[in-house]
Amino acid sequence: MKIVDMRVRCVAIPLNAQLRHNTGVHPGYLLRTVLELITDEGIVGLGEVGGGDQRGALLKLKPRIIGMDPFHLETIKLKTLRAIYYLSNARLYAAIEMACLDIQGKMLGRPVSDLLGGAVRESVPFIAYLFWRYDRPGGGHDAHAEDMADLCEELAETLGVKAMKLKAGVMPPNEEARVLELCRDRLGPEFGLRIDPNGVWSVPTATRIGHRLEPLAIEYFEDPSWGLEGNAAVRRAVRIPIATNMYPAKFDDLGPAVRLGAVDIVLTDIHYWEGPRGVKDLSAVCRTFALGVAMHSGAEFGIELAAMLHTAATIPEMSFAGDAHYHYLTDDIIEGGLMPYVDGAIAVPTGPGLGVTLDEDKMRHYERVYEERGDYYARFHQDPYRPDWYPVVGGL
Structure with a gap:
């Protein structure tokens, strides 16, 4: 062949x-x-x-x-x-x-899962991935912590998810911390909480917010500050597991991350970590150094989601619910349309190969x-309501 x-x-x-x-x-x-x-x-x-x-x-x-x-x-x-x-x-x-x-x-x-060692689970749980939204359904923009808590409650009810993650670094840090506090109050002590400012916060800000979130017993604090050194500094200062999909996000940085003590949980990603087989290699390294593993979302459609499902299904220690932008999509390019959530999880396709067409x-x-509509990556993810805005790492 x-x-x-x-x-x-x-x-x-x-x-x-x-x-x-x-x-x-x-x-x-x-x-x-x-x-x-x-x-x-x-x-x-x-x-x-x-x-x-x-x-x-x-x-x-x-x-x-x-x-x-x-x-x-x-x-x-x-x-x-x-x-x-x-x-x-x-x-x-x-x-x-x-x-x-x-x-x-x-x-x-x-199925692809059989090529990767065989599935140990039939479905993979996912989170309520919370983004601050412009032009949300029904109109208006998200502006307050209550808006995010409302969205979290909605997704918990409609999808059956049992954990959330806030894409932070957008609103003032205190307001974003308040989102997790509201979600804990509304959804109870067993609901998983996570926050991810994607490294934009300074070490002092990340440390301050981390101290505020410690009583909530959140699952992890993802990329609280920039780079291996930033994550390592926050990890030393707070009593919350530090996760990353940024540092390390390739094998070249994995050894330095372990030596620096920069991370507790690595979010695997099929694209950053060289395909499904690379994710399996990464999981073996994480097992060696007693690091947790979770699944990162890259804004995927049904083909990659199928690959994520097959891969995650073969990793016994992947106990965290995975990330997914999927619930924001209005459709998919695969036959049958969007894959359904059942009790917060999506079933691993059972057909040959990826199992999607x-x-x-x-x-x-x-x-x-x-x-x-064009390639918005070429426009550097411009903010349509703040045309002169640009990100500043460590500016908060």
Whole structure:
């Protein structure tokens, strides 16, 4: 079996609101580049990657994988990820690995989870991922902690989720701390609480807010300050587990993070950590150093969500509910539409490969949406209501 062709398409799916974060705004839609690898036996493997329009970048790698056996992932990885530094893009390789695993599973008639060691759970729990919103359903913007607590209660009721995470670094830190206090009061002592300012807070601010949150017994404080040194400083100062999807977010930084004592929990990410197999490698290192593991969300559509589900299902110690932007999407590009939440969890697909199939009508529709609305990553996640605003790390 050989890879004989590659197709790449960019699609955009509307959201039910504009989602704010500390570097800007997802402006009412998310966009992904969809990869299809075609074999000489007619099997098509699906992959997906974010970060804006990646079609050109993937097509530059096409000559390196045409003619390759999709089972020979180590060689494909060497040719597309580690060959020369300026093509060393883990996100691109991860999409290719995802598609190759999809091909392998389809050929063998087995789900991807079986290729990764076998599932130890049939479904994966997810959180209520809370973003401060512009133009929320029903109108208006989120402006106060009560708005976020209301959203958390709504998601707990409609999705059945049993934990939340606030995407912080947007409003004043005290107001964001108050969100968690309200959620604890409203949802009780067993509901999981998390907060993630994505490193924008200074060490003094993160320490002060961490001390305020200590009585809430939150699950973790994610990237409270910038870099390995910032996280390590906050970890020494507060009695809350420190999590990260930023430092480390690649194997080069994992050793220094362990030596510095910068992290308690690593949020695995299929794209940052070199595909599903890379996440398995990361989990083994975390097991060695007694670090917790959780699953990060990269604003995925159904293809990558399926890969996340298959991967998380094979990691016994992944006891934290995963992140997902998924509940903000209004549709999906896979047949059957959005995967359903049941008691706060999404079932691991059971079909061969990733277990999902592209809906070509929806692909064509959301390709047109992308053509009309464009690549907002090229606009640096501008804030439509504050056109002159820009992020300042450590400014709070």
